[in-house]
Amino acid sequence: MSRRISGKVLVIHLGIIALLLVAQFFLSPYHHINVARIMIFAAFALGYNVLLGYTGLLSLGHAMFFAAGVYGAGLPVFYLQFNALEAFATGVVSSFLLGVTFGLIVIRTSGVSFLIVTLMFAQAAFLTTLYFNEITLGDQGIVISQVLPPLEVGGAVLEFSDPDVKYNAALLLFGITFLVCIAIVYSPIGRVFVAIRENEARTRMLGYNTYKYKLVSLVISATISGAAGAMYALLFSYIGSTFASIEYSIFPLLWTLVGGMGTLIGPVLGTGLMFYLVDIASGLTESHLIVVGIVLVVLVLYFPKGLMGTIREKWLPWLP
Amino acid sequence: MSLGPHLFLALLEGTVTALVLALTALGLSLVFGVMRIVNIAHGEFFMLGAVLAWWFGSLVGGSALVGFLVALIAGPLVVGAIAVASDWLILRRIDYDPESTIVATIGLLYIIQQIVLTFYGGDAKSVEAPIYFRVSFPWFGYSGYKLIVAGMSALLLIGTWIVISRTQMGLYMRATQQDEEMAQAYGVPVRRVYALVFGFGAALAAAAGVLVVPMQQAHYLMGLDPLLLSFIVVIIGGLGNLRGTLVAAFVIGITDGVISVFFSPTLAKILATLLVALVLVIRPGGLFGDEEA
Numbered sequence: 001m002s003r004r005i006s007g008k009v010l011v012i013h014l015g016i017i018a019l020l021l022v023a024q025f026f027l028s029p030y031h032h033i034n035v036a037r038i039m040i041f042a043a044f045a046l047g048y049n050v051l052l053g054y055t056g057l058l059s060l061g062h063a064m065f066f067a068a069g070v071y072g073a074g075l076p077v078f079y080l081q082f083n084a085l086e087a088f089a090t091g092v093v094s095s096f097l098l099g100v101t102f103g104l105i106v107i108r109t110s111g112v113s114f115l116i117v118t119l120m121f122a123q124a125a126f127l128t129t130l131y132f133n134e135i136t137l138g139d140q141g142i143v144i145s146q147v148l149p150p151l152e153v154g155g156a157v158l159e160f161s162d163p164d165v166k167y168n169a170a171l172l173l174f175g176i177t178f179l180v181c182i183a184i185v186y187s188p189i190g191r192v193f194v195a196i197r198e199n200e201a202r203t204r205m206l207g208y209n210t211y212k213y214k215l216v217s218l219v220i221s222a223t224i225s226g227a228a229g230a231m232y233a234l235l236f237s238y239i240g241s242t243f244a245s246i247e248y249s250i251f252p253l254l255w256t257l258v259g260g261m262g263t264l265i266g267p268v269l270g271t272g273l274m275f276y277l278v279d280i281a282s283g284l285t286e287s288h289l290i291v292v293g294i295v296l297v298v299l300v301l302y303f304p305k306g307l308m309g310t311i312r313e314k315w316l317p318w319l320p
Numbered sequence: 321m322s323l324g325p326h327l328f329l330a331l332l333e334g335t336v337t338a339l340v341l342a343l344t345a346l347g348l349s350l351v352f353g354v355m356r357i358v359n360i361a362h363g364e365f366f367m368l369g370a371v372l373a374w375w376f377g378s379l380v381g382g383s384a385l386v387g388f389l390v391a392l393i394a395g396p397l398v399v400g401a402i403a404v405a406s407d408w409l410i411l412r413r414i415d416y417d418p419e420s421t422i423v424a425t426i427g428l429l430y431i432i433q434q435i436v437l438t439f440y441g442g443d444a445k446s447v448e449a450p451i452y453f454r455v456s457f458p459w460f461g462y463s464g465y466k467l468i469v470a471g472m473s474a475l476l477l478i479g480t481w482i483v484i485s486r487t488q489m490g491l492y493m494r495a496t497q498q499d500e501e502m503a504q505a506y507g508v509p510v511r512r513v514y515a516l517v518f519g520f521g522a523a524l525a526a527a528a529g530v531l532v533v534p535m536q537q538a539h540y541l542m543g544l545d546p547l548l549l550s551f552i553v554v555i556i557g558g559l560g561n562l563r564g565t566l567v568a569a570f571v572i573g574i575t576d577g578v579i580s581v582f583f584s585p586t587l588a589k590i591l592a593t594l595l596v597a598l599v600l601v602i603r604p605g606g607l608f609g610d611e612e613a
Contacts, residue, residue, distance in 0.1 A: 058419055105601055112358055112418055116551055117597045123548055124593040131586045246544065250426055257423065287438045293430025300414055300424040 005186050009320055013182055013264065017175045024167050034279070036167045038272050039174035040232050041255065045267035046181050047224025048252035053261035054190060055217040056197030057110075061118030063248035064102075064125035065222040067241075068095040069229025071129070071136065074239030077144045079135075084151045084160065088230050095226020099219040107214045110200075122249050129241040141240025148237060166235045173231045174268075177224055181264055184220065185320045193217050197262070225252070254292060257299050260306030264320050269307055325459035330581035331574060336466045338573025339473035342566050343528040344546045345553035346480060347521035349565040352554060354497045354517045357411070357421040361428040363547025365522040368399045368432065369529025370538040371440050374447050388450035388530075392472075395530045396523035402432075403522030407515045416514070429543070436540040444537035469531045476527055477566070483520075484562070493517060525550075548589075552596045 020039065027035060044066055051057050072094025076082040082090065106117045130138045151158045158165045184190045192213050195203040204210045233239050242248070251274075252267075259270025274295070281288035303310060312319045348362045372395040377387035406428055414420040453464040484490040495503040496513050504510045525546070529538075536542070553572050557564030572592060579588035 058422070060422075105598070108601055112422075113600055115422060116358065116555065117600050120548070120551065120593045120597040120600075124590050124597070127586050127590045127593070131584070131590060253423070253426075285438065286442070287434035289430050290434035290438075293427045293432075293434060296423055296427030297410055297431070300420045300427065301410065304420065 005182065006318065008318065009182075012319075013178060016265065016268070017171075017178060020171055020174070024164070024171075029163065032163055032167060034275065035272075036163070036170040036235065037232075038275050039170040040228050040235070041251070041275065042268040042271040043174050043177040043231070044225050044228035045252050045255040045259070045271045046177050046264070047221050047228065049256045049261060049264075049267045050181065050184065050193075050224065051217055051221035052253070052256055053263065053267075054185060054197060055193040055214060056200075057214065057218070058115050058253070059118040059218075059221075060115050060246075060249050060253070061120075061122030061125075062221075062225050062252050063244050063246065064122040065095045065098060065225035066229035066232075066248050066252075067125065067129065067244035068098045068222075069226030069231075070233040070239050070243045072226065073230035074142065074144055074233040075135070077148050077234075078142050078239075081147065081149075083149050084234050087148075087234060088227075091230025091233065092223060092227045095229065096219065096223045098226070099222025100215075103215045103218040103222070107211060107218060119246070119249070122244070123246065126241060126244040126246070129244050136239075136241060138241050141238055141242070143238055144233070145237035148234065160235060160237065169231065169235055173227060177227070178264070178268070180224070182320065185264065189213070189216065194262075250292070254296060257306055258295060260309030260312070263306070263308035263312060266306055266308035273307075325457075326581060327578070328457070329460065329462075330578040332462060332577075333581065334574035334577025335570075336470045336573075337577055338570045339470045339477070340528050340532055341546075341549055341553060341573050342569035343473045343476055343531075344525050345550040345557075345565050345569055346477065346562065347524035348550045349554045349557065349562055350480075350493075350524075351518055351521040353562070354493050355416060355514050357416050357418060358425070359518075359521070360422060360425040360547070361406075361432060362425075362521070362525055362550060363543030363545070364429050364432040365399050365403060365525040365543075366529040366532075366546045367436065367538075367540065367543035368402070369395045369526030370533040370542060371436055371529075371540070372398060372526070373530040373533045374445050374538045375440075377447050384448040385450040388447075388534075391530050392527065396526040399526035400519035400523035404515050404519035407518040411518070412511065412514075433540055433543065440538075440540060442540065444539040446537045447533045449534035463535075465534060469535065472531055473528070476524070480524065481562075489513075489516065548593070552592055555596050555600050 020035070023035065024032060044062075047065075048059070048062050051059055069091040071091075073087040073091030076090050077084075077087045102121060106114060106121070109117050129136050133139075136142070145161060148160055150160065160166065184193075192203065192208055195206075195208070196210050196213060200210055229243065232243075255270040255274055256267045257270070258274055259266030259268065261267075274292075277291050277295070278288055281291040299306065305313060308319070344362075344366055347365070348359060351357060351359050351362070373388070373391040376391035376394060377384065380387040380390055410424050410428070411421060414424060449463075449465040451465055451468060454461040455464050455467060456462075484493060492503070492508045492513050495506070495508050496510055500510055503513075528546070549572065553568045554565055556571065557566070557568035576585075576588045576592060579591065
């Protein structure tokens, strides 16, 4: 991989964003709202992938960062009448702070221990949202659309119930996340992340403080996940403890693996694909999550590199 | 009631919890110790045991005792067979690679859970206790069945210990745990040991599920709690350390009982979870484990 971002890479990735921008005029209302959701989840997956795909750390606890964004944005709206921008900021800051605190504790562990510790902390976070159900209303959750004021930007009034606002806000988050991730992957820090993934001991021997870099990677990953959570809460106006449940830790793992970890387009593709696969399955049977199980097993058995990982290996070795 | 009887109740509840938990966690610990893999689907084997107990109960009909006994024998066998099959179909093929195994067992978790949802339904169903009597203490009466559960769990734990320490299979298991390659060189059929250990671990969880179901209803999502509790126990006890697992099950079971009786069950779980995560960070081998584990 070259260190400079090549023209081809930039065209493809900007092309994806442009495609999504144009697509909103052609999508039926049903797909319109689905794609808005997918873009937010894709941002979540991109954040997750910074840690798993580029740094090689498998977390089973990202639900807590997503939920930190959800609650960090949603609770101030409900209790303190924050507007959307302020709420988004508090959501991002909460997940950033959680990432730093949690990171300082867990980055010392690695491999299987890291995975179990992330799972346990996320479970503790989930139970905490239930324990303080006087504030969070636990399982039942809070709908914030009644209290969230419309946002005024340069004279235009943006109502969050408007599908076009949802779509473009989601696209904005997705686009920025996508570009940030490209920047990270090509930056010197990103290259150290990859070095850690490939061989941590050797990276340390070369003089890099791998502890510090892994912490940075975790915090970036947590913050992006939290930004996705905050955006989700604002656009779909619901906050509830579901977002902290183990499902939301497994989904980003699934999306990333389907698309191919350590690729940039992969998690995006994986999110879209799985979203529609689960959506179709849920029309057929109540047990639609069986799709998740089958896909995970098939991936592990036959496509450990995921879609984009396989494509990159076979045809497009220059993709980041 | 005053403090004394409350504490007694908490200890009693704690002991029952601890013994069932030990049984579940022992399966997880065994699999981790011998095969060096983390089985995220372990809780689903527990759930399968509970659901099968209901199924056998309604199949046999008539006396609850007969249904229970059939379930207690057939349940773990069926679940063990399912586990062995998944070992052959999935885990073997990915060569027990630690991270792939985790992803694969998450997949297995969803597959088992959703199949149960399809055939068993989303409602919780209760199973009649096979034996009903109350043990009366001066301050309160206590379900006799719970004491029987504790006794049965203890028997199964002793049985497992005998298998591990006194039989040839146990010798194979211990040899594989110590050094897989050396064991193979001495003619231990390591692959078969893996399949059997995975099946045996699942069967233990299923047995715990069968025992527990008359006290708490059978539901397709009930597997997560035992999984996380088993993780807690196995981590405190040291990954793969069987004696540590037992000690830890008692520590966790009784603490959980005490905090649940005096404060709230959710708080007990939050504290236990955080505590354990911290233990793992400070001592990666667990409290009772050796450092290098």
